[in-house]
Amino acid sequence: MKTKVPLKKGTTERAGKTMGPVKNLEYHLHPEWWKRIFNATYLKTDADVVEDENITRSEINLFHELLDIREGNSLLDLACGQGRHLLELSQRGNYQLFGLDRSRYLTQRAKSIARKKGVAINFKEGDARKLPYANDSFDFVTILGNSFGYFETAEDDVKILREVFRVLKPGGRLLMDVADGSFLRENYTPRSWEWIDKKHFVCRERSLATDNERLISREVVTNTEKGVIVDQFYAERLYTREILADLTGKVGFKDLAFHGNLEVASLRNQDLGMMANRFILTATAKKEWSPKRKKKDIKNVVVLMGDPGLKDVIKPYAVFDTDDFETIEKLKVGLSKLGNYKFSYLNNHSSLIADLQKIRDKTDLVFNLCDEGFGNDAKKELHIPALLEMMHLPYTGSNPQTLAYCYDKSLIRGIATEIGVPVANAFVITAEDNLFELNIPFPVIAKPNFGDSSFGITQKNVANTIEELADAILRIREQFGYDKPILVEEFLTGAEVSVGIIGNPDNYTVLPIIEEDYSELPEGLPKICGYEAKWLTDSPYMQTLRSIRASLPVALEQELINHSLKLFQRLDCKDYCRFDWRLNSQDEPKMLEVNPNPGWCWDGHLAKMSSIGGMDYTQMLEAILNAADTRYHPINEPQLS
Structure with a gap:
């Protein structure tokens, strides 16, 4: 059982359990330990090296020269971890810098630091294999800080080297700094402990694996006030110069050279572990340029949209108006700038199935922008991707099951809670519930449990008394039906923010977080971004609300992104x-809604995030198309000559 312990704003630390003495460290080692260990605790335990700017500067001096x-x-x-080497290198010249790491925590931290420093570095979360x-993309690839040899088998390390060879340009060079396996096999410390700051200390145990090829380590990190934080196991393969030279040579690298050993002058200078003694290897990718791909054919994309000839109850007058047609025109203008695609448009839902059958064999991708739902019925938004799947047509955006989940606010709250994502306090009222028997903390906001586009959510839904709540529930029932569940949620008073993601796991972009600016909203109106802000032009909400870049502490921003990515997956x-x-x-984040296939219009939240991040409307649309195209056709699949 783990107990949550409050810390400074935007951070949490959990007290945990320890197993006590164990006889065999290898027995407790998880095969994919590297998915779990590289987080905020890692930055504490290894801070004497990985957070020391002087050490990083010294290493980059050497690597830059080599x-x-x-x-x-x-x-x-x-x-690349939190990007320390790349951030330092960016100060040395005008280079094209890229970083990839498996740790979501570290890559998000790297992105945040780079943005605050105004540095253009492309950081990605991904698997090095x-x-x-x-x-043939890079002049150089580096694997630094002993970031090699984590996997159970050496074959996985070979996969990394093959991938490095593939992405290097002909004549491109690899540089690795790796723990000296010969030294560590004879000189590792079986047990140690050290203070890592005034409140934390770490105890370590080490032993060789049964095959004598890996060093197994155990770390027990303890907070003096809260007890054990984590009891974790990890392992690294002990590479000698001879073995690593043999591996790189078999992959195809030439001109292998070793450049002495790297010893770290840590200020803490207690237990340096695997970082204590590392050797440096450089090698050259001697190869021919890969055969050029044939010129890309222009892809035929069918854009699916709502039906302007049908009633749409979400719109103010239940019909497509001038603003809707202007939005569609701006979409078409934006898409017309993309030279690799040829677009056609379908919006007649009465003939949609027949129309798709006619063009099925000529369609490379469907751009599913029908967030109105089939027949402009929001409950049938999932019907569109279901139809496309039955017709075996690739399409952008989420699948029917995801859309069904996210249409149900209460269900999403349950899923979020299950995976440790915080949600606001709330309860669901059904037709049978007697409101006056419920213990309700005020203020609250009542929402239709099923819904989209803030339909049914206005300033009148915010209640400070039992009478106001009863009125709000009555209005919702009259609008949506007495048999529909209603979500009653605590009305949160802090910043209202949104996190946008374009892409897919291992290849995604987190857009700048935006915040709703209520500073110009007239006094007395509740601060909500509801139906009035999105649809009613004469409303003070639409006239005064602005979306601005959120100004959040780094730790809070990373927490929001990490939670959003957990939900995404x-x-x-x-x-x-x-x-x-x-x-x-208390500035603690609470998840309100998940919006798969969010609004695509030129002035919507996603477009505003993209614009703040330097991506115009056309580029945003292209990024969505590219994400779907890459999902169906991964960019690192074998290339044809």
Whole structure:
């Protein structure tokens, strides 16, 4: 059982359990330990090296000289962590810098630091055994800080080297700094402990694996006030110069050279473990340029949209109006700028099935922008991707199951809670419930449990008394039906923010977080971004609300992103999604809604996030199309000559 312990704003630390003495460290080692260990605790335990700017600066001085990096060169740092080497390198010249790491926590931290420093570095979360980059992309690839040898088998390490060879340009160079396996096999410390700051200490145990090829380590990290935080096991393969030279040579690298050993001058200078003594290897990718791909054929994309000839109850007058047609026109203008695609449009739902059958064999991708739902019925939004799947047509956006989940606010709350994502306090009222028997903390907001586009959510839904809540529930029932459930949620008073993601796991972009600015809203109106802000032009909400870049502490921003990515994966979202959050009075984030296939219009939240991030409307649309195209046709699949 783990107990949550409050810390400073935007951070949490959990007290945990320890197993006590164990006889065999290897027995407790998880085969994919590397998925779990590289987090905030890692930055504490290894801070004497990985957070020391002087050490990083010294290492980059050496690596920069060994590689002779020139202006305009491209470099990929594998297992880049929080990006310390790339951030330092960015100060040395005008380079094209890329970083990839398996740890979501560390890559998000790297992105945040780079953005705050105003540095252009492309950080990605991904698996080094299957790199999301095209052949012949980089002048240099580095694997630094002993970030090699984590897997159970050496064959996985060979996969990394093969991928490095593939993405290097002909004549491109690899640089690795790796723990000296010969030294560690004879000189590792079986047991140690050290203070890592005034409140934390770590105890370590180490032993050789049964095959004598890996060093198994155990770390028990303890907070002096809260007890054990984590009891974790990890392992690293002990590579000698001879073995690593043999592996790189078999992959195809030439001109292998070793450049002495790297010893770290840590200020703490207690237990350096695997970082204590590392050797440096450089090698060259002697190969021919990969055969060029045949010129891309222009892809035929069918854009599916709502039906302007049908009633749409979500719109103010239940019909497509001038603003809707202007929005569609701006979409078409934006898409017309994409030279790799040819677009056609379908919006007649009465003939949709027949129309799709006619063009099925000529369609490369369907751009599913029918967020109105089949027949402009929001409950039937999932029918569109279901139809496309039955017709075996590839399409953008989330699948029917994901759309069904996210239409049900209460269900999403349950899923979020299950995976540790915080939600606002709330309860569901059904037709049988007697409101006056319920213990309700005020203020609250009543919402239709099923719904989209803030339909049914206005300033009148915010209640400060039992009478106001009863009125709000009555209005919702009259609008949506007495048999429909209603979600009553605590009304949070902190910042209202949204996190946008374009892409898919291992190849995604988190857009800048935006916040709703209520500073110009007239006094006395509740601060909500509901139906009035999105649809009613004469409303003070639409006239005064603005979406601005959120100004959040780094730790809070990372927490929001991490939670959003957990939901993205758990709900199996595809290509793009928006997550709406609100902070409580203690600035703790609470998830409000998940919006798969969020609004695509030129002035919507996703477009605003994209614009803040330097991506115009056309580029945003292209990014969604590319995300779907890459999902169906991964960019690192074998290339045909």
